[in-house]
Amino acid sequence: LKAALPGSTFLLNSMYGPDEVWQHLPRHIQEQLISKKIKFYVIDAYKVGTATGMGGRVNTIMQTCFFAISGVLPKDVAIESIKKSIKKTYGKKGDQIVQQNYQAVDATIANLHEVKVPATASSTITMPPVVPNTAPEFIKSVTAQIIAGFGDDLPVSKMPVDGTFPTGTTQWEKRNIALEIPVWDPVTCIQCNKCAMVCPHAAIRTKVYDAALLPKAPATFKGVDYKGPEYKGMKYTVQVAPEDCTGCELCVDVCPAKNKSEVRLKAINMAAQPPIRETEHANFNFFLGLPEADRTTVKVDSVKGAQFLQPLFEFSGACSGCGETPYVKLVSQLFGDRTIVANATGCSSIYG
Template sequence: KRFIEALPATVKTIAVLDRTKEPGSAGEPLFQDCISGIYEGLTNGWGRIHTLPRVFGGRYGLSSKEFTPAMVKAVFDNLKLEKPKNHFTVGINDDVSHTSLEVDPNFSTEPDSVIRSLFYGLGADGTVGANKNSIKIIGEGTENYAQGYFVYDSKKSGSVTVSHLRFGPEPIRSAYLVSRANFVACHLPMFLDRFDMLKALVPGGTFLLNTPFDQNEIWARIPTPVQEALIAKKVKFYVIDATKVARDSGMGGRINTIMQVCFFALSGVLPREKAIDAIKYSIKKTYGKKGEEVVAMNLKAVDNTLEHLHEVTLPNKTNGTGPLLPPITANAPRWVKDVLGRLTAGEGDDLPVSAFPVDGTFPTGTAQYEKRNLAIDIPVWDEKTCIQCLKCVAICPHATIRAKVYDADRLGGAPEMFKSTESRIPDFKGMKFSLQVAAEDCTGCALCVDVCPAKNKTEAKLKAINMQPQPPLRLQERANWDFFLTLPELDRRRIKPGQLRQQQLLQPLFEFSGACAGCGETPYIKMLSQLFGDRAVIANATGCSSIYGGNLPTTPYTTNQCGRGPTWANSLFEDNAEFGLGFRVSIDKQREFASELIKKLAPQLDDDLVTDILQADQSNEVGIYDQRERVT
């Protein structure tokens, strides 16, 4: 009754939006409630309407899809049509059921008085925390209203985070992400090669880049499309080596405070001195419990920031490094490039419905195609100092360091900079040994350097593996890694898994996951996949391991050259011990059933073969290999 009474007498058409989908129903719940309510109201003479309005239902916001003013406009435009589309959707491109409405991507209702900012950071670098502090500083210390949305995936630390901030003199009711920004900041220089972050920057806006190159060097170091956008939009371009400022201030790799100071200095939201005083007050309040030393380091970083902030004078022509890096490597299958590549690039919302698998099945082993290029520094192998203990291979959380032994004739066609040496492992004397780093998959945690026991006898500070800047080595190491993968895997029957230096020659079937840099869990999962991966059945409890293990768009569990790999599953709402027990019971039953079948077939098969299959010892690699040969 209250609903009917609230409807104006002039209403002719109504759109009802549900944030749910009920396949098989006559309509979504709110849509049906409105129709029945209006009909009942008219029947009883309630309210001010006397004729039945046209009512159309639609869906919005499923799976956290955006709902913007442009989509609201699309709904109203649909209602104006002579025959509006019913059971429509907004926010997706439905090219299968053709329910979606066309949306104008350039439509906006935001006033120019609102300062809109985007910050591209690296997970765990403090960017999100600093931006939350900025919101507090502006919201509490000025007359401005503030709003923040923070977008990041489930790749834990080490993935891209995008902070969407708005500040303005009027209350902010924009419940959607920033699509037209006055200020864009890139906190990790590698992101500039991967993401079109100037797409959302308005003409005349400000772009801030954290980079090791100064204002005179940077122009030739950035991709050509970025240069074109900077020139076309007449962007005010600033650079700072925040990583150096952080290190010099004793803060390691935490650049959040430094970039926060730059934002306030460039955005004009607050007078510069007032902003710096507010940041210092916030530092004392936030880090006071961690001790005076931590507070002092942050204050020192604030004081050192502005002298390292420089504006770049834009040339009139481009001379960049070329196009943006593809989100997925060129050797990936087409579907991986067309779908997972778009998801990886943050363009998943633009994909049509038809692009996705009908049954929700995604391929495994796709993390190898991502090449996130997160590391500022990567490990470089010194083959002359190496004792071939393979501790670095064992401890690597992302399987980006691998070792192989192989015959010398396999080196034909090796890249000029590919390193190899004589094997020092007793069982593989006379063979060649190589240790190779996947430079574009490495996260730069340096655990390999920490664990390395071999010392360089001529330079005491060096080991058999040492960290060096990644960008100059990227192309060289990409070629080396590609060649390394062509070298044959050692026959598992020749390897003694009880010896670490031999065990780590086994191929890992868990690689390049989205776990944190330096993760302490993943080396164990990787080792499990090396020892038993081609026959492992994994019941994964919910937690970090289920996120970086079963993540989309790319998946770290993979298969060997025979197509065998771990079988993995996670049940969110089920006790994992019970879940795993179900696996065990099921496999035992399948084995029992298989035994019964082969016994029935014994007259048609060789009796000795049947006996060998049923009594086979499968406690080691040789036994497993022999059993597979019998079965096939």
């Protein structure tokens, strides 16, 4: 809220309702809302999207919120204009899509709530750092400032002298945007590694490792016996990076394994992210510490084998469910740091 002027209006998309969202705000956010006398509104846009068949597409919902509270146009005029725009934009996709968007607009108004701002701040929550304290100095002093929106304030003296920019910075940029993340069922899993292969962001990975390493794992870490003869006696794990996953569900779609007890379930199933974020964060950190596979023992000419190799293209800014990045990731796995990329501009210039 640094840029907010006194008397501004603040809209928050949150899973918490108007009676509980205040207690989940960091203290310095509460203090700014109070001192600047900001009008505070909240909506659970993803809940509205799910209820109206829109899924995770909340652009229509948030646009409706903007016009409903900004006063740019009278509310009724704004709603009518939005619906005309929906008809024009989505008309060719069929009446069902148009009606879903109409329903989303109407449901938005019903689920948009003003939050009463108390006179004093009560939160004990502090805003976490933009990047972990363990990040390299350049990441903390430059990259973190860019992520936080203060890139224009960086002096030239902060830039590398030769103009080059460090690579591999996405490992420190935890976007934390998925509402749901995949959870691995080791009993149902057939260890095909297709989930890791299809993941656009290298956020779900597999490893085989010595069983002697498991006693050091967090209590919630999952590891089972590897089923193939090539790594006999070793353990196998599928692990998700909870703060890097975008929730696209491609891993669930591609999973061929079926749970024999509950046919609707597979070896990979989606679950709400917030309740398991901390445990999966600890699990992923332990997973990263496990030794990478010896490339001389890996059958790189198979999907399964290739996914035991470390991806050097990870956590990109590509759209959720991207169809391009799995290929780039696979190239980085197959050829490692010997790879040289000659790139034409396009999506690959942005997410790369």
